[in-house]
Amino acid sequence: MNRVLVTGGSGYVGTHLIAALLRAGRSVRATVRSTAREADLRAAVRRGDADDTGLEIVAADLTADDGWAAAVAGCDEVHHVASPFPFVQPEDPDELIVPAREGTLRVLRAAREAGARRVVLTSSFAAIGYTPKPGAEFTEADWTDPDTPGLAPYPRSKAIAERAAWDLMERDGGDTELVVVNPTFILGPALTIDLGSSTQLIKAMLDGTMNVAPRQRFGVVDVRDVADLHIRAMARPEAAGKRFLAVSDGPALSFLEVAGILRRRLGPLAARVPTQEVPGNEPPRPVIHNDRARDELGWSPRPAETTIVQTAESLRDLVLGGRAGLLPRLEPRVLGALGEEVPERRLKMAERLLEWDGGHLRQEGKLLGLLPLRERGGRLHVGDTALLAVPSLCAFLQRLVVHEADAAERARQLGRLLVRGVKAVLERPLDLLRHASRSIGFRVSGGCRPVAVHAESPWRRFGFPCPATRELRFLPGLKAGVSTKEVR
Secondary structure, three states, X not given: OOEEEEEOOOOHHHHHHHHHHHHOOXXXXXEEOOHHHHHHHHHHXXXXXXXXXXXXXXXXXXXXXXXXXXXXXXXXXXXXXXXXXXXXXXXXXXXXXXXXXXXXXXXXXXXHHOOOOEEEEEOOHHHOOOOOOHHHEEOOOOOOOOOOOOOOHHHHHHHHHHHHHHHHHHHHOOOXXXXXXXXXXXXXXXXXXXXXXXXXXXXXXXXXXXOOEOOXXXXXXXXXXXXXXXXXXXXXXXXXXXXXXXXXXXXOEEHHHHHHHHHHHHHHHHOOOOOOEOOOOOOOOOXXXXXXXXXXXXXXXXXXXXXXXXXXXXXXXXXHOOXXXXXXXXXXXXXXXXXXXXXXXXXXXXXXXXXXOHHHHHHHHHHHHOOOOEEEOOEEEEOOEEEOOHHHXXXXXXXXXXXXXXXXXXXXXXXXXXXXXXXXXXXXXXXXXXXXXXXXXXEEEOOOOOXXXXXXXXXXXXXXXXXXXXXXXXXXXXXXXXXXXXXX
């Protein structure tokens, strides 16, 4: 059986799709913009309970022709998942529209020229339901009009890119078939800290960044069900030439209703979710049908509430409270010495997070790198907690990760210690980091002198003020772990 190509392999949908294909015994080739992300992608796939030995990773960028012919070569099946998504809408819509359209056409042409049997394209409900209509009832027959007054660049780009894909394949597709999947608001467990746009919004609700809910209504679909629908759309002959809406059963939800689900099901973890909506007129509640996917492909999505809760739990473990990329070992005897009883499931979660490599440390290094430390009497101090050495600091971080308390409480605990305990920079940071490397398991290279900086505390997002103090920051290296350098 030939390889399956998945574009955008390191993205939210891409990682879940790759994991699902590998679990099904398929050999997968995935494209990423840069092979520097290979280790991150493999770790994410393993977190998805898949063996990554059947995964090949190649570099190909949607904005350039280079690499696409080689990426598609030998692949009968192509899942085109990659697409630009800005967290800030550009002033010039063409900054988003042109790459989305041209990138899609570039992949389709490469697939056609390689003789691929079928391409399954990830589009969006944004290409279907962003033009108002009476009753706000939507099926695959509907299209967003790119000329709708006030339409944002993102839905315009999705509608234009999908139209261009259908036009190309109808005009010059050869024997290659096209199927399109149109997901609504995608949620579900995160396999990587590089979050999708929708999970970023749930994270913002949980950490208090979103203190007032936008007045919107939307359908929800689980990322695992989107991956499953892709696989079904590729396998079933009758899917050729069709669109399939991906949405959970039940009514569309508002952000305020999502917040209510989180508060009801997760208790203290959801203490910061918004309780009010932005003032304004009540928007229509769309009715979005998934009958075609259910009836023709046998697709059965998870309930929206289950997906929402599991998204939040994933963020708690992986992002909000799971800073385990910095930890050495998680051994019960070590944690037992700290007075912690660690449930087995938390140990397993932490052990999986230990697979993070130097690529994750580039992001997670902010936590340890911004910990303001003080040297007194040969000991390191963080607030009132005396730490005999950096291994003890790592053990302290372990306690925050594996403790059963909710993530917000762990953040408050650490935040209080940071704010109270910080006055000076260690005099010999390179020696400290070399000592740390022996316990953390990453090589330290380069030279460093004490650096005085005023840095934004990573805990500001949890509501703590940034301490006005000198802080020692280290920047992890690209491959072998930790490099130290001056921060100006």
